[in-house]
Structures are given as structure tokens and as C-alpha cells.
Amino acid sequence: MNFTILIHETADIFAMRDIPERRAELFVPVGAYLDTLRAAGVFVGGAGLTAPATASVLDHGHDNWTVQDGPFADTKEQLAGIIIIDVPDRAQALDWARRFPTLPGRKLELRANLAPIHA
Amino acid sequence: MTDAARQTIEQVARDSRTRLVAFLAARCHDLAAAEDALSEAFGSALVDWPRDGIPDSPEAWLLTVARRRLIDTVRHEKVCAEATPKILATLEDAQSAAHDDARTFPDERLKLLFVCAHPAIAANARTPLMLQVVLGLDAARIASAFLVKPAAMGQRLSRVKAKIRDAGIAFAVPSGKDLPARLDAVLETIYAAYGSGWDDIAGADSRRKGLAAEAIELGALLMRLLPNEAETLGLCALMLYCESRRQARRGPHGEYIPLSEQDVTRWSAPMIEQANHLLRIAERRQCIGRFQLEAAIQSEHACRVRGVNTNWESIALLYEGLVRIAPTTGARVGRAAAVARARGASSGWDLLQQIPASSVASYQPYWAVAADLLEQLHRFDEADAARVRAIGLCQDEAMRAFLAKTKPA
Numbered sequence: 001m002n003f004t005i006l007i008h009e010t011a012d013i014f015a016m017r018d019i020p021e022r023r024a025e026l027f028v029p030v031g032a033y034l035d036t037l038r039a040a041g042v043f044v045g046g047a048g049l050t051a052p053a054t055a056s057v058l059d060h061g062h063d064n065w066t067v068q069d070g071p072f073a074d075t076k077e078q079l080a081g082i083i084i085i086d087v088p089d090r091a092q093a094l095d096w097a098r099r100f101p102t103l104p105g106r107k108l109e110l111r112a113n114l115a116p117i118h119a
Numbered sequence: 120m121t122d123a124a125r126q127t128i129e130q131v132a133r134d135s136r137t138r139l140v141a142f143l144a145a146r147c148h149d150l151a152a153a154e155d156a157l158s159e160a161f162g163s164a165l166v167d168w169p170r171d172g173i174p175d176s177p178e179a180w181l182l183t184v185a186r187r188r189l190i191d192t193v194r195h196e197k198v199c200a201e202a203t204p205k206i207l208a209t210l211e212d213a214q215s216a217a218h219d220d221a222r223t224f225p226d227e228r229l230k231l232l233f234v235c236a237h238p239a240i241a242a243n244a245r246t247p248l249m250l251q252v253v254l255g256l257d258a259a260r261i262a263s264a265f266l267v268k269p270a271a272m273g274q275r276l277s278r279v280k281a282k283i284r285d286a287g288i289a290f291a292v293p294s295g296k297d298l299p300a301r302l303d304a305v306l307e308t309i310y311a312a313y314g315s316g317w318d319d320i321a322g323a324d325s326r327r328k329g330l331a332a333e334a335i336e337l338g339a340l341l342m343r344l345l346p347n348e349a350e351t352l353g354l355c356a357l358m359l360y361c362e363s364r365r366q367a368r369r370g371p372h373g374e375y376i377p378l379s380e381q382d383v384t385r386w387s388a389p390m391i392e393q394a395n396h397l398l399r400i401a402e403r404r405q406c407i408g409r410f411q412l413e414a415a416i417q418s419e420h421a422c423r424v425r426g427v428n429t430n431w432e433s434i435a436l437l438y439e440g441l442v443r444i445a446p447t448t449g450a451r452v453g454r455a456a457a458v459a460r461a462r463g464a465s466s467g468w469d470l471l472q473q474i475p476a477s478s479v480a481s482y483q484p485y486w487a488v489a490a491d492l493l494e495q496l497h498r499f500d501e502a503d504a505a506r507v508r509a510i511g512l513c514q515d516e517a518m519r520a521f522l523a524k525t526k527p528a
Binding site: 041091 | 243266507510511514519523
């Protein structure tokens with residue numbers, strides 16, 4: 001059963017990406033986590049996302065599209081990336097999610113996926 | 120007057136609530152109904168006592184009101200028609216047991232402990248249920264300790280109480296040949312509340328820190344209600360040894376300190392003394408078991424408090440005994456680590472290799488020990504890969520930082 005871990009982060013954490021001496025702190029633990037998911041055979045896929053300000057928000061209001069700059073919603077935490085895992089049940093999905101490296105200002109959301117979408 | 124009544128109600132709620140629930144539940148065989156009836160009795164007390172005065176025996180008063188309420192419920196619902204007359208009779212009798220001095224009403228929490236750990240109840244519901252009904256912890260607190268949404272925990276608890284009622288699970292202390300296995304389930308349930316089954320073989324660092332005290336309280340209650348059981352003493356000793364190191368497990372900035380590097384002057388000598396005492400009494404019973412062996416392993420570590428070096432050969436032997444009676448992944452990894460210290464890294468590695476890969480895919484201590492042993496065997500690339508997996512499996516930043524630091528530059 002596939003679950004998606006959605007990683008939400010504050011602007012402070014997004015800013016770490018552009019501070020050379022803090023990049024390792026941000027990315028190295030996540031790299032180890034992903035390696036471990038792969039080694040345990042539960043990793044399905046995932047993606048890190050660029051900063052929310054770079055987003056294009058498309059809204060089809062009545063009969064034509066408007067395109068605006070991001071972020072999509074004005075919230076404290078913004079979506080920073082997703083990871084899809086394949087595990088037997090929610091308890092095990094939670095068990096994996098809680099191993100995600102923590103940072104002040106990082107929140108995780110765990111959702112069960114609907115039927116898989118194949119490429 | 121109003122204040123005095125309120126204070127009495129609060130105190131009775133604090134001191135006797137779970138005993139009152141146990142008393143009622145043991146008679147109506149319905150935990151949820153007993154809890155509801157008692158809540159209503161407390162509600163009545165809030166109205167009546169400030170007006171009429173505090174009764175001589177608050178507990179007896181509460182039991183009378185709760186019992187009446189329960190009788191109404193049983194008559195009204197007739198949930199289990201056959202059992203109804205018997206339950207009603209027991210409830211009528213209950214009054215005589217509770218009259219006069221309520222402090223003498225029997226403590227039925229032992230029955231409750233066995234109900235909570237009954238084999239018909241799903242393993243993941245047992246510890247939360249026990250914490251709620253025997254200790255009176257609220258569902259939100261339990262939910263956060265088990266990383267579950269509060270509403271979901273509330274539902275899980277309601278479902279399991281309904282199951283106890285509908286399946287007619289006996290409110291009784293098992294006897295004879297049933298006792299050892301049933302007691303073992305109770306001990307497991309209490310130990311799960313302590314939470315040291317988690318990710319740290321060497322330091323028994325409890326993730327669910329908030330519940331360690333509650334688990335010890337449950338253990339102490341079980342010792343009091345069912346004395347003479349060697350394994351109960353073993354479990355209490357084990358929890359006390361682990362607890363004695365709480366102050367030493369973290370550095371000033373919250374950093375993880377492994378057992379071997381802990382400052383033993385920060386261990387609690389009185390707790391260790393108490394644990395030693397319990398373990399000695401247990402040993403006299405000549406009935407070895409899993410918890411006594413785990414406690415004995417911790418007692419070997421505790422010798423450092425007296426300036427005695429750790430005897431790794433003894434620890435390795437104790438782990439061998441443990442693996443024989445309780446071959447869990449944790450015990451097998453612990454044995455490999457102890458054997459490595461006693462007889463060399465390659466002996467430890469051989470044992471580690473024998474553990475099935477499927478059982479260690481998400482077991483962090485295995486990968487931490489593997490990284491350490493591979494390092495000592497100069498298999499550096501494999502050690503690095505194992506360390507990455509150990510780091511990736513951490514549930515705790517301090518442990519992650521510790522493992523990242525042990526990586527050779």
C-alpha cells in the first residue's frame with residue numbers, strides 16, 4: 001500500500017538551501033534517510049521541490065486561466081518535497097515517517113495514496 | 120464548605136478513581152459502563168456534597184450512586200440477556216462490600232491488569248488500555264505517547280472496551296497453569312509502556328520518556344497485588360536500572376551519550392540499590408525468566424557505579440540465556456554486541472550475520488552495531504553503508520548526530 005510523506009517547512013528552512021555552510025545539515029540526513037528507505041525496499045519515489053516563491057499558480061476561475069506567482073497559499077509552512085513509500089499498513093508508514101530527520105519548523109503529513117498511477 | 124467539598128471530590132478522584140472503576144467493572148463486566156456510571160456519580164457529588172455536606176465515606180457514597188446508575192443501565196439495555204440477572208445480583212451484593220468504611224473495599228485492579236493484557240485484545244491496544252483504566256491517564260496523553268491522533272486513540276479504547284463486554288472476557292485473576300503465560304502478557308504490556316524496547320540496546324533510552332514513571336508505577340502496583348512472582352520483580356528491577364541512568368544519558372546540550380561513556384556519578388545509586396535488592400529476591404525464587412535475565416544484564420552494567428569494570432563475558436553469557444528463552448531481534452543483536460566486546464569483533468560479527476535480514480530492515484541497533492564491528496574488522500566501505508542505514512533509521516536527532524560524529528573523517 002502506497003503512502004505519501006509530505007514535508008512542509010518554514011521559510012527559515014528553505015533559506016538554509018542557499019547558505020553554503022548549512023546545506024549539509026539540511027541535505028545529508030535526508031540523503032541517509034532515503035538510502036535507508038531504498039535499502040529496506042520501501043522507497044517508491046519522491047521529489048524535492050524548489051522554493052514556493054518560484055511556483056506558478058494556475059487558476060481557472062470562470063473560463064480562462066490566470067497565472068500568478070507563488071506561493072499557492074500564505075501559510076507558515078510550505079510544501080518542500082514528497083516521498084512515496086510502499087508498506088503494508090499505516091502503522092508501518094508512521095513508523096517510517098517518524099524516522100525522517102527533524103528540524104525546528106519542519107512538519108510532516110502522512111497520507112495514504114489512492115490506487116497507484118502508473119507511468 | 121463548597122471548597123472543602125470540591126477538594127474532597129478532587130482528592131477522591133485522584134486517589135481512588137481507578138480502584139472504584141475496577142470494583143464496579145469487576146462486577147458488571149463492562150468497563151465503559153463502569154466508567155460512565157462513576158463519572159455520573161462524581162457529577163452528582165459536585166451537586167450534592169456542597170449542599171448536604173461531605174459524606175462520612177465518600178467512596179461508599181460514590182459507589183452507591185454509581186451502582187444504582189449501573190443497575191438502571193443493565194435493566195434498560197439488557198445487552199446480554201442471560202448475564203443480566205447475575206450481574207444485577209452481583210451489583211446488589213457490591214453494596215455490602217462497599218458499606219461503612221469504603222477504604223476497605225477490595226482492590227480489584229489486579230483483575231483489571233489481567234483483563235487489559237488478555238489474549239483476545241489486540242497487542243497494540245493493551246498498553247493504552249492499561250494506562251487508561253488502571254492508572255487513569257487521559258486518552259490525549261496516551262495518544263501522544265503512541266504517536267496516534269487523540270480521536271483515534273479514543274476510538275481504539277472504546278472499541279476494545281466494547282470487545283471486552285461483548286466477548287465476556289472474565290474479570291478474574293488466572294490461576295494454576297494459565298498464570299505464567301497470562302502474567303507474561305501483563306509484564307509485556309507494562310514494559311511496552313516503559314518503552315525501552317525502542318531503538319537503543321545499550322542505553323535503553325526510552326523514546327516515550329513521559330511514560331517511564333507510569334510504567335514503574337504499574338510494575339509496583341503489580342508487585343503489591345501479586346507478590347512472589349519472580350518475573351514481576353525482574354521487570355521492576357529492569358525498569359529501575361534503566362531509569363537510574365536517565366540523568367547520564369544526555370549531555371548538557373541534549374547530546375546522546377552511549378552507556379560506555381556515561382558519567383556513573385550521575386547514575387542514581389538508590390535506584391540501582393533498589394533494583395539489586397529486587398533482583399536478589401527474584402533469584403531466590405529459582406524461576407528464571409526473560410525479565411530477570413534482562414535485569415541481570417543491566418545489573419552487570421550497574422557494577423560500574425562501584426568502580427568495577429564491566430564484565431563482558433558475563434553479559435555475553437546472560438544474553439545467550441536470554442536468546443534461548445526469548446530469541447527476539449533485540450536480544451540477538453545485544454548478544455552479538457556483547458560477544459564482540461568479550462571475544463572480539465569477528466565472533467560478534469558471525470552472530471550478527473546469523474540474524475535474518477528480513478527482521479532487521481528497520482531495526483536501527485542492528486545497523487549501528489554492524490557499522491561498529493565492520494569498522495573494527497577494517498571493512499570500511501561496508502561499515503560506511505551500515506552507518507548510513509543506522510542514521511537513516513534514527514528516530515531522534517541526538518542519536519543521528521552521535522552516529523554522524525562517530526564516522527571517521
